[in-house]
Amino acid sequence: MTEVAWLVPLLPFVAFAINGLFGRAYLKKHTGLIANAGVLGALVVTAALFISRLDHAEPETVALWTWAVSGDFALDVTLRVDALTLVMLLVVTSVSFMVHVYSIGYMAKDPGFWRFFTYLPLFVFAMIMLVMANNLLVLFVFWEAVGLCSYLLIGFWFERQSASAAAIKAFLTNRIGDVGFLIGLLLAWYVFGTLNYDEIFAQAPAVAATKPGMLTLICLMLFVGAMGKSAQFPLHVWLPDAMEGPTPVSALIHAATMVTAGVYMVARFNPLYVLTPTAMVVVALVGAFTALFAATIGLAQNDIKRVLAFSTVSQLGLMFMALGVGAFAAAIFHLATHAFFKGLLFLGSGSVIHGTDEEQDMQRMGGLFGKMPVTGTTYIIGGLALSGIIPLAGFWSKDELLGATLLSGGIGYLLYALGALASLLTAVYTFRMIFLTFFGTTRMASDRFAHVHESPRVMTVPLIVLAVGAALAGFVGVPPEHGLIHNYLHDTFLAAELAGLVHKPSTAFVVTLMAVSTLVALFGILVAYGVYMRRAPAPEAVAGKMRPIHALLANKYYLDDFYDTILAGGTRAVGRLFAWFDLNVVDGVVNLVGLVISGVGGGLRRMQTGRLENYAFSVVLGTALVLAFYIFMMR
Amino acid sequence: MESFPILSLVLWLPLLAAVIVLFLRERRAMFAVAIAGTLLSLALSVAVWAGFAPGAGMQFQERFDWLPALGIQYALGVDGISLLMVLLNTFLFFLCIVYAWASVHERVKEYLFTMLLLEVGITGVFLALDFVLFYVFWEIMLIPMYVLIGVWGGERRVYATIKFVLYTLFGSLLMLVAILALYFVHGNTTGVYTFDILELTQGTYGERFQLWAFLAFFLAFAIKVPMVPFHTWLPDAHVEAPTTGSVILAGILLKMGGYGFIRFSLPLLPDASHVAQTAILVLSVIAILYGALVALMQTDLKKLIAYSSVSHMGFVTLGIFSFTQQGLDGAIMQMFSHGLVTGALFLCVGQLYERTHDRLIANLGGLAHRWPVFAALFLFFSLASIGLPGLSGFVGEFMVLLGAFMAGTRIFGVLAVLGIILSAAYMLWMYWRVMLGTLSDAHRRLQDLTRLETAVLAALALVVVWAGVEPQTFIELFTADTSGIVQAITESETAALLAE
Amino acid sequence: MIIPALEYYLVLGAALFIIGLLGVLVRRNLLIVFMSIELILLGANVTFVGFAVALDNMLGQAFVIFSLTVAAAEAAVGLAIIVALSRHRDSLNVDEINTLKG
């Protein structure tokens, strides 16, 4: 039943089209239903596809239309259905659906309701196409399309200058990544003469043999794209600001789906990556570093959503680390679980913000658990999953990828160390967040505290569903290395195995590892408890204790400021210089020509004195010249 | 079909309309005639499209002796390249006249006459198969444009329009000399004295001569395109021109330069083209980055878009002089798309200006509150202009880059790619300043687009999406012709020399 | 047969020509400028007649007749113009008649 695959993207697109055309004028609130219907439809079809292909996961394609044929460049728009696609689709559609439902409640009072439910299905469509793309160009097209949606949704409240600024920042940072991607793409076409996945993969070994340097370059360039999209250091700066967008957006786009596109892409191109160790190492290192780097920053953030944002960055870092060591399945596994619990956490924080009417600063929260039990419970489940407490989803996936890293040996040990440290900090900041938000004595103004309320059902139900997911999703990966997902994805990542990057761990190893990571997580939680609960001090006090470090972390290592002044400022300066140059030099020359000509004319004009004798003189002079010329000719 | 002079009809119908307009009194009737004329000519050009056989070379040819004493003919014909340009031309003119119905109220008769005359000139440039005829149209179009800017323009219109005319005239007159030289060199070598473009294209010319001729042609076309550093007339002209004037200017006039390069410089003077290739590629890349950077710092909406045009047309020349199939096809698509998108952007700015009477970015802001429809369309075209995939802008840029990479001039490709970051930067920044943020009280009670304006922009948007989602429709028209050109130029002996 | 040699007549003609030319260039008085022009014509006439005789070709003398006619005509028109001018200005100095210039 692959031939109906085109329904998956089509349904959300239809929803988008309807809402976009008629939303403002006629549909108004009904747009929500239409959007939900569309996404639900996509989810259903996806599920059907998935089930129908549980046993046979080999790739199939659905050709749609010819995009362009120019000389030896020919490109068809084709949908691809294979294991990886389906897994991604499931994650995307299910989470999307949850978020859609949730949004109906969350955005209920927003004047831009219809706009919101126009953008959101558009994003889902773009994301689906991105996942289902069968060649680099289509991938790139929707790679940018999702970027556009994120731009639109971050800047959703456009009267806020900060929102627009964040949106543009996101778009531009992504564009930088995309340029890398585009160059990689062009190089790929230059090298392979095609953009189709399978054809590229088929030629990859040969190319690796002939010009490995070029192959590495391509992989690195593509990875630059991934860094942009998945907010890896140093292109991560946009993601925290992206929290300006409505919370459901943060949940869907900036936690569950879009930001994972980078991971998906590298995984998709595993046949290439496994052939270039250099690229792999780079990916792994960048990932690991980002994981730790972001986690540290997460410790010092007070905005509940920013904490989650940095945690997302850090988690994505872990996934790249896994990719880098060839543990593609593990990465995808973590991607899936992460989608659930991080989505859950974001929606939960949204629910908190919603309940405390737009309070985001954890320093002015606390003791909310009693007020909003459902949110609290689900939130804690999500937190545990994130910290990697057995048997929640996060545990299995994170544990697996850490294990794989360790097994890969060599640089792997370093990576493992970084990863482990990162997950320790993860536990710390996660529970710092939980404690500061839900427990202890409230730091809210009493009157506001009185108004705190649990969110409506339409919001809590998704929370619960996702909580279940966050709790159980891990079991598709159990037992480690042989879980459902592993078998399902086995063929897709065959290349890694052939390249000998997959190491079968011994049971003992697995068990010890599990123990270790559980302890790490628990230790983290204890630290958080110790600092923020037992002698529940004001967070400021904690900050005060370690002022310099705290300042450094709170300001995100001053990276944003660096970008603003050096990059943006530099560009603007050059622009100003050129503008001046254009106006005064380039155009100046043009006007100068005019001036010179008219000047010469004016000079000649002076000769027209109006005095007869001068006129006669010029006649005589002319005559003399002519004769002189003749005399000259005679010689 | 061949016997029926359909091209002449496409060409002269607007003139007929113009003449009729002269004798009419009331505004309504004049517009009715003008719209009818442009619409008919659009319809006919679509009919040509329908009857067009891709890859069959010049079609629908018409030939009559015009000035046999000098070997000058009245010869028309279309191949894919010119067909696309003609379509763009008739389409945009139709929309402009329709738009003018809402916006132009003073000196309507003169306005319509000028516009229709302009259409004749431009269409002729793309249809002419005789060099003199081509040149005649090339210059006929000067005067209406001059009047359009000079009469309906802004404060510094006189300076701008005279600058435009002189600059363009300078280039094209040199081209005229080159054309004549071509005529004689060809005549002296083959004994056939003719201005027939196809015939002349068959001929081969000496290296030295080619260089000189190329220089002359280059000046004419580079000024039209415009390439840095011959571009400074453009911002002035755009800023001062009335809305429709800017639309035509950016939409089609600039394309005449690119068209000239493709139709004449490459096939006629392949060796010289090879010699000049690197230089022009460098200029193109400079244009892309330089134009974008300058645009980044503009305070006037129209100037900003003008410089963005410089930057975008840089891609066109980059593609053309990559001497690759993809490069040329990309360049043509880029011209097509730029015509639609920038035209639309100027319409948007025009509507903005008519409402706020302000073009300074600093004085605007938050307009999206008042005009959701306008905001949406404006955003749409801004995105199209920064080459968002799925819209027409991307196709051209992408294929041009493909070409640039294939030409073994990868460095130019890489540099050009950086342009797309900058373009995103200035466009989004502009959109933010103008449409987003808080609305100033001065603009509280402004009306959103009328049905007419929306319809005009929507029509453009439709084509933009079409060209972005399924560009093949358009590419298949001309790709065969471009492949011929590519072949010709790669076969020139200098190419062989360079290859060694 | 011509006495003395033709060259003498030519030189005389040239001399008259040049003198007249100088008169045009140096004198301020309109009338004298005009007279200088007559000198130029006379110089041409001498040259003509000299050649005519040397070549046994009456054409030269015929030409002189025409030059005389022209001289007369010019005198008539020219003096008329000068008279007309004198109605506006009482000075006949060339360099004071320069309202048209530039």
Add this chain to the structure above:
Amino acid sequence: MNSETLLTLIFAYLALACVVFAVLVVLLRNPVQCALALVGVVFHLAGIFILLRAEFLAAAHIIIYAGAIIVLFLFTMMLLNLNVVERARQFHMQAPFAVVIGALLFVEFIVLTGAAITVGAQGPHSPAWVAGQGGNVQALGQVLFRDYLLPFEVASVLLTAAVVGAIVLARQRPRRPRSSSEMGVGEWMAERYAKAERRAREPANPGQGEGPQQ
């Protein structure tokens, strides 16, 4: 001494006189004296023509120049009573340059024609032939009225034109103020505007463009 040297001497005198009088024309202060000097030139030139056996031309010169043209000059001077010697400067500032350029021109003449020149082909009108025609006058008539009839006619037209022109310029026209009814509409408007214009504009200095408005 033989006739040849005699003739040469006569020529020498005549030529010298011509040049001297010519120089006087250019140098004298008083226009009247200049005119008289011109007469001197003409008379001696006539002598030279006689020397050249061009009797008719000699006569013609005296009649036309001395009798007509120069008299016209004198009339004009009377008319404008300019015979008084002007105290004003007689020569232009550019005189020195003029002399230089004149000298240069003369030198060029010499350089160009100084070499032994070969004159053109001999014509048919040998002295014998002239004598055969019955003298210079008849011969000239033959040439003039046979070969060069048309130019002769044209010359007559030329004189007519000159006369008409002279009359147009010199004739006194009725100067009575014309009523606007008699004026052409053009003049009428022209006057109306001309006043307003001149007032509106700065004292018109023709040709003084304010230069290109760059």
Add this chain to the structure above:
Amino acid sequence: METADLISILPEIIITLVAACVLLVDAFGGRRTHPGLLALVVVGSVAAIVVSVVARADGATAFSGVLLTDGYAVFFKVLFIAIAALSIVLAFAQGKEIPFAELAALILFATVGMLLLGATGDLITLYLGVELTSIPVYVLVAIKRDRFRATEGALKYFLLGAFASGVLLYGIAWLFGLTGTTNLQNMALYVQSQGATDPWFLLGLGLLLVGLAFKVAAVPFHMWTPDAYQGAPTPSTAFLAAGAKMGAMAGLLRVVVHGLEPWQDMVVPVVVAIAVASMIVGNFVAIWQRDVKRLLAYSSIAHTGYMLVGVAVVHAQAADGGLMRDAVAAVMFYAVVYALMTLGAFAVTFAVERRTGGTEMEDFQDLGRTSPLLAAAMVIFMISLTGIPPAAGFFGKLYLLQVAVNGGLTWVAVVLVLTSTVSAYYYLRVVVNMYMVEGRPRLLPVPASTAIGAVVAVGVIGTLVLGVYPAGAVEWAQAAFEEAGKLALSP
């Protein structure tokens, strides 16, 4: 002299008679007969044109070779008579400001001179033609004698003109003496038989060229032009530019074609130099002019330069054989075009002058609003003068450029196009003043005048027709020259 001779000068005779009749009717018919006179002139001109086309004498020469009766002569006869008629019509609009009869007569006399110039085969006719053209024109310039400027212009024109014709005469004297003839072809043959480079020829040649260059107002012998053009009443200026100047050009071309071939190495550099100088000076100085008449004067200097480019290549040898036919035809065609557009331009200027009494840029303001037709016509003339299609000026320039390039003077062609780029600036400034400058509200529409309207109409129609379909005129010019070519040494 046989009847053939008489037939060959029938047009001249007719014109002279018309002039005489005009004078007589005016003298005895009282002062109220202008329309009658005009009718008489027009009828006579038409008759003359018809005669000159129809009644062609057989045989290439008349009056023992002083006159050439080939197609070239006919071509210019038609052109010149038409110009004369149009100028007279234009002058008619001056009403009673000037003595119309005498003016018409003078124009007609000058026309006879121009006809001679077009047909001259001998230096005598050349000299007399030049004088017969100039002397009446001196009067035409001064004819508004109560305007000081008119007389001043006339005086300058007259003194310099007399001076120049003196130079011309002296040059002719030398040529006669050294070649023993004044007949152009015999002269050429004789010179060819003697080495053409004998220095003594060059004196006469140089002076001859100078004299003619003065008459066609080429730099550096152009100084009189702006003053005469500006001072003269506009109709006279029109005739001066379109008539007298073209007459001199026709004569110059005759001389070059028939007489100077052996000397071409000597002639071409001088002509080219003069042409380039004229193009540069004319166009550059015109930039500064504010008075449209003066501006047109400078532009006419520039146009002389353009035409001289054609003259320069008459004897050039092109790769495809003789270039003479095309070179001459190009100049002839340009003469027609120039006459049409310059007459039209002056006619419009005259109309404007009737409105405000001035001819400066400011006087053109608002013309586009107050009298759209005139303004549109002016635009067409300006475009044509600039050389932009679809006006005739374009093909005129195209043809000239073509022969220039073919004759190996590509660099001169480049100068031509560059300078005409400059010219666009000042021509378009007129348009700017008509359409793009908010004029003072005081300006009323231009007073209507059938006479002016007629001239403008002829100019517009001619300019556009020749611009859209030049083939007819060009082929006529070429055919006309075929005959003249036979008379040249190497057709």
